[in-house]
Each structure stands twice: as structure tokens, then as C-alpha cells.
Amino acid sequence: MKRTLLLAAAAMIIWAGQALAGMEWKSKITSTVKGKEAVTLINGYAQGGNVREDFIEVPKDQGDLSKKGMYWIYLGQSGKVQIVDPKKKTYLEMSLDSVLALAGALSQVMQMTVSNAQVKVNSLAAEKVLDYDCKHLSVESAYDMEIKMLFIKSKSHIDETREMWGTSALPLTEMAASYRFKSFKLGIKELDAMLKSQAAAYQSLGFVLKSAVTQNTTDEKGKVQTTVTKMDVTEMTVKDVSADLFNVPEGYTKEEMAQIPGR
Numbered sequence: 200m201k202r203t204l205l206l207a208a209a210a211m212i213i214w215a216g217q218a219l220a221g222m223e224w225k226s227k228i229t230s231t232v233k234g235k236e237a238v239t240l241i242n243g244y245a246q247g248g249n250v251r252e253d254f255i256e257v258p259k260d261q262g263d264l265s266k267k268g269m270y271w272i273y274l275g276q277s278g279k280v281q282i283v284d285p286k287k288k289t290y291l292e293m294s295l296d297s298v299l300a301l302a303g304a305l306s307q308v309m310q311m312t313v314s315n316a317q318v319k320v321n322s323l324a325a326e327k328v329l330d331y332d333c334k335h336l337s338v339e340s341a342y343d344m345e346i347k348m349l350f351i352k353s354k355s356h357i358d359e360t361r362e363m364w365g366t367s368a369l370p371l372t373e374m375a376a377s378y379r380f381k382s383f384k385l386g387i388k389e390l391d392a393m394l395k396s397q398a399a400a401y402q403s404l405g406f407v408l409k410s411a412v413t414q415n416t417t418d419e420k421g422k423v424q425t426t427v428t429k430m431d432v433t434e435m436t437v438k439d440v441s442a443d444l445f446n447v448p449e450g451y452t453k454e455e456m457a458q459i460p461g462r
Contacts, residue, residue, distance in 0.1 A: 288450065
């Protein structure tokens with residue numbers, strides 16, 4: 200669950216710049232580590248600031264909060280996030296601020312510290328994606344990270360290049376105030392500053408149709424592990440979507456966070 204929450208919280212940086220209305224899309228996320236490829240397929244829906252993501256296909260080691268068949272609903276006006284499990288007919292509900300707070304708490308449990316953080320934003324030549332004119336940015340980040348947890352202690356250096364293609368040609372509207380990235384903090388001063396700089400760059404992109412992230416992690420012995428994550432929106436339709444998509448079905452049981460098994 201730790202990984203799921205941290206990734207979900209980080210994803211809010213991108214969503215914070217995108218208020219979506221009347222759209223349906225399909226996306227493919229491909230992650231490659233040590234030559235092994237993992238694919239996630241997501242169907243997305245948006246209307247009037249509310250967003251829903253359905254997990255159609257997920258890797259076998261996916262976290263308990265994003266298994267195949269589950270879906271996440273982001274409710275713009277209330278600032279709630281609902282994680283729905285149709286198989287169990289249950290759902291977990293929390294505020295967006297709670298998701299971010301949990302991610303921050305996990306970083307504190309791991310006694311994570313970040314230093315020497317740097318961010319460089321490069322504007323690249325505009326390109327077309329799915330016939331939409333897209334702005335093209337490259338965000339280069341670098342930082343040192345140290346983790347102390349129980350008897351485990353590790354130091355590493357991370358270099359990351361994130362390319363993103365986004366369009367304002369889709370019907371974007373103002374996102375609810377509760378979704379704004381200004382509350383995105385993990386309680387790690389240098390990391391929070393870096394995330395804020397990245398978010399400011401993403402603000403001008405509009406809807407992100409494509410991204411490519413290459414992360415190189417160098418450990419204390421100089422060994423480098425490279426992770427490449429690509430996201431492609433494969434289909435996009437501008438249309439009104441049913442309001443029922445953003446409601447938990449009747450009869451589903453609400454669970455508390457402590458009852459949800461984690462990783």
C-alpha cells in the first residue's frame with residue numbers, strides 16, 4: 200500500500216492542472232525495470248471536475264488499492280477520493296488531503312531525507328498526439344535520498360527526466376479548489392520544493408496525452424538501476440458521460456482505512 204499511496208499522491212501533481220469535463224479515454228502505462236515490462240490499462244472518465252479511473256489490466260504485484268476491476272473516483276467539489284472494489288462490493292473514502300497526509304506519514308516512517316534537489320524545465324518543439332496540438336516539456340530532476348527504517352539504512356542518488364505532451368484543445372474547466380496542488384506536501388522540505396517546481400511546469404500543459412519518465416537510481420556502491428515508465432492515451436472521446444459513473448453503487452459497504460490490507 201505504501202507504493203500505491205505515494206504514486207497516487209504524486210499523480211495529483213498532474214491532475215491538479217487538469218479539470219476535466221465531458222471526456223472518456225483509454226490509457227496504457229508501461230513500466231520497464233531490469234528488462235521486465237509491466238503494463239497497466241486504465242479507462243478514464245471526466246465530467247464537471249469529477250474524474251474516474253478504472254483499472255482494466257494491472258501487473259500481478261499491483262497494490263491492494265488498485266487491483267484489476269477496481270476504480271478510483273475523485274470528487275472535485277467535496278475533495279473526496281473513493282476507492283471502489285466491485286468484487287467485494289466495498290469502498291474506501293477519504294479526503295484528498297488525507298491521501299497526501301498518508302503519503303507524507305509513510306515518508307516520515309521511513310525517515311526519508313532529501314538533499315541537493317535540482318529541477319530544470321525545458322520547453323521543446325510542439326508536437327501532435329492523437330491529432331491534438333500539444334505542448335512538449337522536459338523536466339529534469341536530481342536529488343540525493345537517504346532512508347532509515349529499523350535496521351535498514353540506504354543512500355542513493357536519483358536522476359529523472361520526465362517528458363510530457365499536453366493539450367489545451369480539450370474542454371478543460373476550472374478544477375475544484377480542493378484539488379489544487381498547493382496542499383501537496385510530504386513534510387520533506389527539499390522534496391516539497393522540488394515537487395512544487397515540477398507542478399508549476401505542469402500547470403501550462405492542459406490534458407496530458409503522453410509522458411515518458413526515465414529514472415536512474417545510483418546506490419552507495421555505484422550500481423545504477425534504470426526504470427522507464429511510459430504513458431500513452433490511446434483513445435480520446437469528447438462527450439457527456441453519465442453522472443452515475445461518479446457515484447458508488449447502492450448496497451456497497453464503506454470500509455475504514457485500517458480494514459484495508461496493505462503492502
